[in-house]
Amino acid sequence: MSTTQNKRPIGRPKANGRSKGINRKDLLETAARLFNDRGFHGTSIQDLATRLGVTKAALYHHVPNKQDLLYQLHMISLDAADKATAQAIEEGRTGIERLRLLVYHYLSAICASPTACLILLEDDALREDHAKEVIDRRRKLEYGLRELIQSGVDDGSIIPCDTKAATFVVVGAMNWVTKWYQPGGSWNAYQIADGISAILARSLASNPVSSLPTDISQPQLTPFALPSDPTTPDS
Structure with missing residues (x-):
């Protein structure tokens, strides 16, 4: 990602010059x-x-300093990805179910808070030891996702594919969501998580559903149970 970008207007300190507290x-x-x-x-x-x-x-x-903030954000995002992976492995029965659940849980997290989204690791942005830690954990996550996809190939729920390329597609699609998602927009976090996970799962499923919802804001019929949207009351 280029660092020469058009800067958006940012807010101003209070007119009276007093600083508010920071949490x-x-x-x-x-x-x-x-x-x-x-x-x-x-x-x-x-x-x-x-x-x-x-x-x-x-x-x-x-x-x-900025480096400390960036390091904290990387740790939060990696923890969110680890948690999504663990939940998917626990809840899913097959490779394709676990893949969809991983996408669902991770997108739910990053749409709920921008701190959970994986940030591009720029050159010379972190201390050498912190950069190594982030890179090592990202590689571990990547290999874990590749193994998850391979498990789906092995159990027949995912079509034979290049698991490395498939991993890059899934990770790229998930992290791009924060570039366009706006809280309070047409879709809430759980609708996005459900809709995007359905699209990605169908692209790799050996027995894909015949169609996808034309409006992800509507309740979806899924081949397996996903966690319910906590913002939607039970009917």
């Missing part, structure tokens, strides 16, 4: 949005402070 959730979500939008090198501490409505001095009371 960790706001700080991390703001950093995640700016890093994903502008890139790490294209985002300054001043940008973060301005968006949060605080002074740089106040911000430094909460975080020592």
